[in-house]
Amino acid sequence: MTTLIRNGRIVTAVDDYTADILVDDGRICTIGKNLVVGGDVEVHDASGLLVLPGGVDVHTHLDSSTPTARTVDTFGTGTKAAAFGGTTTLVDFCTPIAGVSPLKGLEDWHRRRESACVDVGAHMILLDANPGTLEDMKTLVRSEGVSSFKLFMAYPGSLMVDDGALFKAMRVAGANGAMTCVHAENGPLIQALIEEAVDQGLAAPKYHALTRPAILEGEATHRAIRLAELAATPLYIVHLSAAEALSAVTEARDRGIPVHAETCPHYLFLTAGEYERPGFEPAKYVMTPPLREHSHQQQLWRGLKTDDLQVVSTDHCPFCFDEQPYGMQFSKQQGVESFSRIPNGAPGVETRLPLVFDGAVVKHGMSLNRFVEITATSPAKLFGLFPNKGTIAVGTDGDLVLFDPGERWTIRAAEHHSRVDYTLFEGRAVTGRVKKVFVRGQCIVDGANWRGREGMGQYLRRGESGRA
């Protein structure tokens, strides 16, 4: 199939110009002025619109089990939601079963991802660094296109690894061209604070935040960086929320250490004030790390401007607020008796691009190029997807977003495509809206109309990660 996008303002991380784009057989074949095509070509007029590379979200948890719950979006629904939000590439976290080879975990993940509507890659979560696991890491990078691993410094007893295991995994990752992603919070200390709170009968959702203070994210981030330095490996701090953590990243980057970090829209736009909402509603905002005080946000915006933060991803980890219709396993209601049992995670895959555009470009004066860089180009480069993903150039995949930079609209969960029953941003007015989305040249979102289908997303075998 051949598609022509006519007369759009093409914005990449480095360019900004007006031209036509011709996509043939999935790839951009020509970019130029006034291209002439035959009647068999599907033509889309992009006059007055930005043409952006499809968004790249490198942090999602679709159809995935956590220690107590299961995320409610399938790959079909989660990627459809992503597409409506202008994201055409996801790198999703594959969680293996403890004691079972990660290769088996990947096999199961592949079965689930078959319903994807956009292209997806996998990061592998590591629950140990036993000799077999370290060997599997090499196979994952070399044969399976999984070139990044996530390890947890939090959640003792389920997901956490100790510093020795973290260091061992980092060394293997670095030696094999893979990125180590770290969830940096001091797990044992947080566990002690949670136990104290529970013993005192403190049950409300706000104690989730009060038992995970920013200083413990800062401490763990600093520790992860020092371990990565010793292991001589690139490091990526996921879902960074705290100024203390950002200081550690900035200090290391200033010394030339290859440390990278992402933050998420909820940390940029929401504060711990959400935990003061009435009743059980604050449970919607229970994710890790928790929302912080307003002063942290100023630092995050600074970090995005100075490239101490390179990426905004969503950490889309959706659990319904209500028990129905999907059941308790998928619901925040599990934690109604105690904050310690609320499934940790929040949705966001459909609102990332418009929120970041509104916050970064409209309100903070960030350039369009930098907006594209933090939402598409940098994540593609850091995770072995560039240049096929994350930019607009001849020979690359025809993943494109037509974006109206002037349209003002209001975010409503009722209009979303995810299975989750709420958004963190209900009623928030934003400027900038996704109008059309193309995956490998095929128009899958056309205004409010869905033209994609489950199963059309391809698996992304990724190249070397962490060298951007």
Ligand code: URP
């Ligand atoms: O609360 C969160 N972030 N849940 C998802 C799992 C993780 O730590 O990324």
Ligand code: ZN
């Ligand atoms: Zn995490």
Ligand code: ZN
């Ligand atoms: Zn996550």
